[in-house]
Amino acid sequence: MNGIMTGSRNQAFLFMALGFTVWALAFSVLYGVQGTGCELGWHRQPIGPLSLLRWLLILIWAAHMAVLGWVYWRCRSALAVTAAKAMPEAFLWRASMALSITAAAATVWIGLALLVPSICVV
Amino acid sequence: MTDTTAATDPIRLHKQLHRIWRTPPGFGRLSAVNHTIVGRRFIITAFVFFGIGGILAMLIRAQLATPRSAFLGPEIYNQVFTMHGTVMMFLFAIPLFEGLAMYLLPKMLGARDMAFPRLSAYGYWCYLFGGSILIIGLVLGLAPDGGWFMYTPLSSRTYTPGINADIWLIGITFVEISALAAAIEIIATIFKTRAPGMSLDKMPLFAWYMLVTAFMMLFGFPPLIVGSILLEIERAFDLPFFDPARGGDPLLWQHLFWLFGHPEVYIIFLPAAGVMSTLLPVFARREIIGYIWIVVSIVAMAFLSFGLWVHHMFTVGIPHLALAFFSAASTAVAFPTAVQFFAWIGTLATGRPQLKLPMLFLLGFFFVFAMGGLTGVMLAIVPFNWQVHDTHFVVAHLHYVLVGGFIFPMLAAAYYWLPHFTGRAPRLSLGITAFWLIFIGFNLTFLIMHLTGLLGMPRRIYTYDDAAGWEWLNLVSSIGSFVMAIGFALFTVDIVLQVTMGKRARRNPWGAKTLEWATAMPPPAYNFASLPSVTSRTPLTDARGIAVDLARGQGYLGFVREGRLETLGVEITSGRLEQVIRLPNSTHIPLYTALVTAVFFVGVLLKFYLVAVIGFVATIAMLLMWTRGWGDRADRGLMPVGQGEEAPPHTEVTGAPSNWAMTLALFANGTAYASLAFGMLFLWVVAPNWPPPVLLDPGLLASALAVAGLAAAAFAAMRSVAPAVLAKAPQRELWLAVAAAGNGAALAGFIMLMMAVPDPTRHAYLAATFVLLAYVALHAALGVVFAGYGIVRSRAGYVSAMRSLDLRIGAQWHRYTAGIGLIALLLIHGLPRVMGS
């Protein structure tokens, strides 16, 4: 095992699930905060051009995008190392990297919802 | 008898293996645990339930064929449509692919059986008994009648006072034991029991599909199980989780149900897509294109499918921004679907396709599923959904998805693998006629049903006016459905003819490249006389003589060691040889365990709670009996496995399948617990009539006792598996005793807290608190059992520094219990403070 592959031998396998776990987390947290925010009236507190609730949602979204960026970078470096040695893990790192990109795309895609004007039921 | 030299005489080797792997005849068949037999039982039973569900469908279409029909009244009709959906989803689709996976996976992966044969058998009996409860209810006219989605409050006691809803909740929960058992077993099997050399990137795509499906089941079923248990508790003991007058919320049920219900659709679709990806390259006569793309798509699809559940709830008044999340996620699923769709078409386009009978059914899939996918995108669009939700448009859509995305591939699979099951090839094929009858009948029934829905016909009405303008549409649908039924009858006849009168099939009749075709046909109980070493994704192309070589014992384990049933285990990722897994012989104990489990469920159903408690305790006792006399009393170290290689027995490695089973079971358990905690927080934020009239004042003494007990148990369990402690029997037994005592103290603490909850029937907050505490208390009680069991095993000589599997499994449990216990304490202490401020 080299530097990049510290930890368990099945780390590559775990990373296959990690990208979309971040997506799922983004999804759940956005939905949960949106519901709670409507309940507590955060959508009626303006901060600059947008409401507190919308700022919060955008922030959550961006934080998850950043984490996905880190996952992608991690998979990429591990792929470089394992592919050079033709290890069977290389396949999983390649898949994990593709999945981190896919998860980021899916996060952008659901982020479209943040553009919707009516944030809570009147 | 130990004979570790490779037997070169295939007949002698067969006799040796057959003697220990076979299932006894006569009543001995009830003791079968072999995956080939249990898989076959799942499949046949599922088709019987398909017949029952089909007859119910015919009753629906007969009733709706003409306006103002007096054939069925609303009471009967409501039972019929509820049972049609329930039977098809829970008793047909899921068990069918479980059976197929059980039958195929070990053979495709180059193993002799599933990782936990007795668990397969137990799962089968649970499925059979649970399903029977529902069918008996139907025959007695007591079938559930609130729809397969069982929305509260309609399914609550006030509006459904009879036993009907209980039959659904109890029967389905019983059946779900088999789904969870199958999920755990499929994952452990794919992780560990592959042939040496089969790294994950060389695994057949079908195994990838089943691996992801099994994970989805592991996380998808617990919310429904929790929802069902809460609803049954509300119905039986009046704890108000869904009653808005007392701080409950009917929407909680919808969230829990669809959190299961939408992934469920993909849980059904993915195995069928796995069949597509397995069969299609055979008939295209080339390898599939985009292997890694497909793997990535499956994983993406699995995750995305958990983000769609609210699209069944677009009309419950959720704000647009939240709906938009789910609308976006629902359309996003189209991407991984399209990747697979075009990988299949591209494989056909770049290969040399052959239009054989299974391929014809695959083409039926393309046609029907493409249409279901397109209407699926339409339904993901929020405004359109508002119009057609709960109309016949949705009925048409879901049948296009499920019949297209499941039944057509499964019929293809039936024709494709039947020679493998029976060793027989068809004499005359009625299959082509059957295909066209099913295909034409299906489209006749459901294509125009889209229009019926757009013209305003809602679901679940037992009749309609002649002025509605839906008469001819419904008549055509009904005629089509009978054409389809004739098609299915013809298919059944064709299969029966082939099984009973087919001619001898030659080996690997389709020229497939996957390992299951390297067994004899029909396969022997042990699959392979010796196990292969795999070097590529297409093991049958690499070595044409592989089947003969394996039969001669020229692979791994081509011998019988001390009459033990053995197969090999590998490292998850690399597929390197890691362990020799010992498997159990035929035994009646799974059947007996399922019978006492049935006593528990029937006790709950009939409200004989003392009987239920006895059934529960007996089930736990029976499960502990599974390991009696099972294991090694001496360290074995490395054992020869043939080919000049050696591996330790599974009891002496960290990555034993049963260790994984506990980890996976705790994942499912954790999901159930999270669903419960989510339910509590959801009610707090969303439900009417909060804050509650009275808050819990959790006693400090009880809480301290619970914390101390949990911590002591977790720490003691950790110490008990530390290498220095493991080596000395008195020390490890002492630590196990501490773990037992710790769990006992925690149990006492949680029971004290439960008793401090003022009347849990008053408010959902109190009810949820009570159940949360009871959940942890149950785990602490089982923790006492686990720790005691560890002591028994240690005393009986099954534990040593090398053989620590039993204790490590127990340690996982104690750590987990400590975790959920602390979360529960945080919630019950924190929530009153937050609400009180």
Add this chain to the structure above:
Amino acid sequence: MSTLDTAGPAAASIATLWWVMLIGATLIFLFVMALLALVFIRPGIGRGTPASWWLVGGGLAFPAVVLTPLLIYALWAGERLFPTGDPAVAQVDVVARQWEWNFTYRNAAGAPVQSSNTLHIQAGQPVQLNITSADVIHSFWVPRLAGKIDAIPGHVTVLQLKADAPGLYRGICAEFCGTAHLEMQFALQAHAAEDFNAVLGGLPPAAAPDVNAPRGRP
């Protein structure tokens, strides 16, 4: 009862959405089926195309081109169908119960009035319905005017709709609600402006509300 024979702006907007999606879906379906037919009629036709063409082109680019505009259009169209919360819009409280509909008219001059199983609105004017249930879940649906919305005990859901012209429109309960689910139908009568006040004036006064408008978001 047809959702395609529209009589109000909401239903009309959704019907347009349907026709657009139907045309798009038909074209996509025919394209895929033609591709599949071609593969069998002229075997080996795709031998020259690299695998990535199928995967990137068919699997990613194709759905992206179709779905992005569809999703954006749908969000835009959906946004306009949500209630505006405009206080000038007439309000009617709707209570569903097994198996009937009760309507209470809050803006009626003087004391609130009520009607059962017939909802009176003024043609050409939007009306906001605040919907709840006294027992199980029901769903309010007038197919020719707008999409449906559930009536859920413990929650109030809001639907805004408008009938372009006077007339009688059929409404039903669209969520399965027990034995007499089918019978739980109602009529929506849209009146010309000049008749409307007289009609409301003829309705009996509302009883004290028996369902407390509960707290909580819909």
